[in-house]
Amino acid sequence: MQATTTPSRPRPGERIMAAINRDPQTAEHATRNDALLAAATTVLGVALALFTDSGRRPDALGWALLLAAQVPLVWRRRRPLLVLAAIGALVVPYHALGNAPAPPTPASYVALYTVAVTGRPLRTVLTGLTVLTVALTVMVTISAHQALELLRISGWIVAVLFFGVDVRYYRQYVAAITERAERAERTREEEARRRVAEERLRIARDLHDLLAHTITLIGVQTSVAAHVLHADPDRLDRTAVAKALDDIADTCRTARGELRTTLEVLRDQGATDVRGPLPGLHGLPDLADAARAAGAAVDLTVRADGVPPAVGAAAYRIVQEALTNAVRHGGRDDLTVRVLVYEEGDALRVEVTDDGAGAGSGQPGFGLVGMRERARSVGGTLEAGPLPDRGFAVRAVLPREGTA
Structure with missing residues (x-):
């Protein structure tokens, strides 16, 4: 009682x-x-x-x-x-x-x-x-x-x-x-509400980047496995099927690990900083390998060193979303994606171009919005749009001393 x-x-x-x-x-x-x-x-x-x-x-x-x-x-x-x-x-x-x-x-x-x-x-x-x-x-x-x-x-x-x-x-x-x-x-209550809103937006962006990228890769890899199974059942390429399934398993494990890290951070109510380990430019090769596993030819060039963690995380997420959109909307079996990350003056420049069909005309998602928000979060800018002949381009300028 x-x-x-x-x-x-x-x-x-x-x-x-x-x-x-x-x-x-x-x-x-x-x-x-x-x-x-x-x-x-x-x-x-x-x-x-x-x-x-x-x-x-x-x-x-x-x-x-x-x-x-x-x-x-x-x-x-x-x-x-x-x-x-x-x-x-x-x-x-x-x-x-x-x-x-x-x-x-x-x-x-x-x-x-x-x-x-x-x-x-x-x-x-x-x-x-x-x-x-x-x-x-x-x-x-x-x-x-x-x-x-x-x-x-x-x-x-x-x-x-x-x-x-x-x-x-x-x-x-x-x-x-x-x-x-x-x-x-x-003022304190408004600041607390603002911080909560910003954190919710950040979590929404992280989940979107993670899930959209993972689901897109799994979808492409599943399509590859299905194509191998149905193309010539009498001469089944078991090696190709096994590789596609292994790629799917690896993608699922990676996504599960990132999702678990995010959930652990959200559950830790006593943490003073709810942000988990930030991805950075060192993770770009893994993104390129994942896109290659989905069938795209990725040309990755990184010429940057000593980038602040927040700026590196923004560049990582922008490249991740740009690769996801290229794989999803490329519409070609021989899709080529060029990723260039380099320093120019006091800014980090990110360019992702492809020779695919460009963004589809279906229901718009949150990818471009999320990339622009990523750029603005460190005081940068982002432009995205179709190329004159064919393909799609994403270009971002991120100040090295990023300011929200």
Whole structure:
């Protein structure tokens, strides 16, 4: 039975920091939380009115104004300036009646903090100056003593406003850090998807080159064996049949080995590099021998040394596909294929020409596309097309310092 683990609850400090980092205008359950906040400021205001001696206790109208000043806090996130104006409109007559000045301060500070944390600093400064100016004007007309008291506590008003501005900048900083982290994560995911797509394309090319080349050679060698068997059954050339079957067996073994290597690389999930051993120019004679076994006369010339592995692998695959197409579409028993690989300047040049019938007009495959992709993978180019008189030519230019 699998044990289930319950997620640990966040610590109080983590919950407080999450509340500070959260944008107040997009937070979940905003109205419910603000209603609870209004209830808390109401309890605090009532306690200050009942248990402080800073002034006389409110009368019935004073209590009504004090309690009514808490209600706008429910909508403080939606209309912070309007909420502050509504609270001010209720607090001013409360103070005009000579009630204790302390009870309305919790709601007033919350409204000021909301304006500072949701608005721009310039708006916050203008709002603070307006609040202080209006409050001093009202207090001077009511009582000089209360005006001096307001000047004494004005530092708290400024502190609340600056605290709100600081929290606003901190949230913007956290949001910028989070956005950069998310952008970096998206970049990593896109890079991973790109690498997966490139690897899938590379595997598709490798499998196409391997299987197309092998199947073509097996098909030609099987045709040779069948021709020998049916040409003159009374005078059966057992040596020719045995050689054709041996060639088929050798081709199958080679293909099975390459396919097994590819599958082993794909199954090795812990490998840092999923590429297997790269073929190179040293494998071109084997390709020529395989094409000769299929009945083509191959003239191979290689004049290159010290070619980078990636460039050599691209040249190998291009020659392999070109020979496969020549054998498949040559249409002649005396097909001749000329393979020339040489260095010229800072590039490796590959030329494969034949005197056959050229590419067939049937359903197009992926051979030419794959060869062009092989050339582009090392920063090279490839041209392929029929020759003027007869035959087909493939020419590729591969920079020695190949760049994808």
